[in-house]
Amino acid sequence: MTESVLGVLASGRGTNLQSIMNAIATGQIKAKIGVVITDKPEAKALDRAREANIQAVCIDRTxxxxxxxxxxxxxxxxxxxxxxxVVLAGFMRLLxxxxxxSxxxxxxxxxxxxxxxxxxxxxxRDVLAYGVKVSGCTIHFVDEGMDSGPIILQESVPVLPGDTEDTLAARVLEKEHSLYPRAIALYIDGKLIVNGRQVIIQS
Known part of the structure; x- marks a missing residue:
């Protein structure tokens, strides 16, 4: 069986990268991170990777x-x-x-x-401007469109009166940190079947 090797692409702080590293350390994700790549030399994700003795590479878009x-x-x-x-973790580039x-x-x-x-x-910003009562996060496969690939997992959070972008983001991020490792583990364990737009999760 081929070893699962993740390549994590990030542009910022790398908090989702950290949640993935934690899940690998506990055995939730049976894989290793082969490399962390950022498009910005100042991205904190590079520091997180190096501190964990993971190969860290910056390919500066500019x-x-x-x-x-x-x-x-x-x-x-x-x-x-x-x-x-390939795991996109706050990678702010349309591929x-x-x-x-590839x-x-x-x-x-x-x-x-x-x-x-x-x-x-x-x-x-768009969630707050529209006035919806529920937001959340989505893990999906990437296709040629923007945020349009088949959906693997979703989890919701309430949008509260008085929320700002920062307070809503913090509430969603907490969900992201548990949901992303779950989705990666399902992929690594061969439990995801893509049928058109439907992703079937095998038990």
Missing amino acids: KCTSKEDFEQKLVAALREYGVNL SPYFVQ FKDRILNIHPSLLPAFGGAHAH
């Missing part, structure tokens, strides 16, 4: 000649470290069909809303 150049470097790095599941096809059905993403509602980069 120093690449084009999006194609950037993604070719991403794919090359992921392949160099033997990655067979092209070239990247998606790891077809092997890319997971987390989004801070109940998709298909409030996709895009400003989910919490």
Whole structure:
């Protein structure tokens, strides 16, 4: 059986990365992280990876000649470290069909809303502006669209009177930290079957 090797792509603090590392340490996720890649040299996710003795690489988008150049470097790095599941953890880049096809059905993403509602980069702002009473987070497979791939798991949180983007984000993030490791473990354990838009979870 081929060892499961994760490649985690992040742009920021890396709190979801930390939850994944914790889940690997406890045996919830039976895999290793081959490499953590960020597109920003100041991303705290790099520090988290290095402190855990995980390979950490920055491919600075601003120093690449084009999006194609950037993604070719991403794919090359992921392949160099033997990655067979790509995990997007706060990676703030829309991936092209070239990247998606390079790891077809092997890319997971987390989004801070109940998709298909409030996709895009400003989910919490949009949730509050619309006035909905419930938000949450979604784990999904990545396809060529924005936040449009088949949904694996979702969990809801209430939107409370007086919520700001920060207070809502904190409540959703707490759910993210438990939901993402669950989804990754289901994938690693071979319990996810994709049938069109439906993801069937085997017991």
